[in-house]
Amino acid sequence: MNRSGAVFRFAPSPNGRLHLGHAYSALVNFEMARQTGGAFLLRMEDIDVERCTPAFEQGICEDLQWLGIEWDDVIRRQSEHFADYRQSLDLLEAEGIVYRSFLSRSEARRLVEAHESKAGPWPRDPDGAPLYPGGRFETGSGDQPHVLRLDMKAALERIGSDCRWEETGAGPEGETGTVQGNPAAWGDVVVARRDTPTSYNLSVVVDDALQGVTDIVRGRDLFHATAVHVVLQELLGLTRPLYHHHDLVLGADGRKLSKTNRDTSLSALREAGATPGDIRRMVSL
Numbered sequence: 001m002n003r004s005g006a007v008f009r010f011a012p013s014p015n016g017r018l019h020l021g022h023a024y025s026a027l028v029n030f031e032m033a034r035q036t037g038g039a040f041l042l043r044m045e046d047i048d049v050e051r052c053t054p055a056f057e058q059g060i061c062e063d064l065q066w067l068g069i070e071w072d073d074v075i076r077r078q079s080e081h082f083a084d085y086r087q088s089l090d091l092l093e094a095e096g097i098v099y100r101s102f103l104s105r106s107e108a109r110r111l112v113e114a115h116e117s118k119a120g121p122w123p124r125d126p127d128g129a130p131l132y133p134g135g136r137f138e139t140g141s142g143d144q145p146h147v148l149r150l151d152m153k154a155a156l157e158r159i160g161s162d163c164r165w166e167e168t169g170a171g172p173e174g175e176t177g178t179v180q181g182n183p184a185a186w187g188d189v190v191v192a193r194r195d196t197p198t199s200y201n202l203s204v205v206v207d208d209a210l211q212g213v214t215d216i217v218r219g220r221d222l223f224h225a226t227a228v229h230v231v232l233q234e235l236l237g238l239t240r241p242l243y244h245h246h247d248l249v250l251g252a253d254g255r256k257l258s259k260t261n262r263d264t265s266l267s268a269l270r271e272a273g274a275t276p277g278d279i280r281r282m283v284s285l
């Protein structure tokens with residue numbers, strides 16, 4: 001179907017080299033963009049300025065070009081747009097739905113363990129991490145290290161319980177079409193990190209809106225996080241793209257590939273003599 005105003009994007013984090021899973025995602029994305037007659041953008045999700053480097057960014061560009069993927073427009077680097085995320089944080093703060101959260105990771109873990117030893121399992125988010133055990137009641141002064149969290153209960157009261165998106169791919173249970181998400185399952189998500197004035201969840205929705213993205217094509221591992229993205233879009237008055245979550249390329253052990261595994265990195269495969277056609281076959285395209 002031709003939708004000439006469509007805008008797709010591939011949004012890797014330049015904290016390592018691309019692997020076969022990225023190749024699959026980028027190729028599916030790029031080909032859907034070309035089939036719809038839409039644009040294809042490349043965005044570097046480099047808010048973690050310690051782990052993300054220009055060398056990894058360069059490597060990503062080389063790998064994509066080698067695969068035959070071309071992007072329209074200049075690359076957007078999130079690290080160059082902290083002011084945009086700050087503006088959105090200001091809006092959320094003005095609404096009174098974010099709070100300063102002072103518990104360190106180890107303090108939070110200890111609270112969860114203490115609860116579990118007495119009262120049984122503490123709720124987990126869809127990725128299996130324990131929900132944040134603190135909340136709005138926490139006190140501390142602004143100059144103590146803290147992150148900003150979304151008060152999910154207050155956010156859901158603000159937007160009503162309707163958290164839906166149009167899914168043209170499928171979730172882990174085959175969810176497709178109009179999907180009703182469950183943002184409460186994530187608890188009070190971080191919207192600004194300790195040393196970074198944003199988080200993945202915040203910057204991804206801000207950028208998708210600022211770049212006019214209409215179609216998000218990405219791995220199924222981000223399916224459940226979409227519920228959080230929809231909440232932030234509602235709170236910030238941003239448009240909602242279509243979502244297409246695709247299957248994941250799994251390693252021989254049946255697990256998701258990781259950037260630390262050299263065997264499946266595109267650069268290592270290329271050095272070993274693989275061609276772009278071999279990569280396509282390896283990911284069943």
Ligand code: GLU
Pocket residue numbers: 011012013045204217218222
């Ligand atoms: N930067 C994310 C990643 O590399 C992708 C974000 C997205 O596509 O929404 O996993």
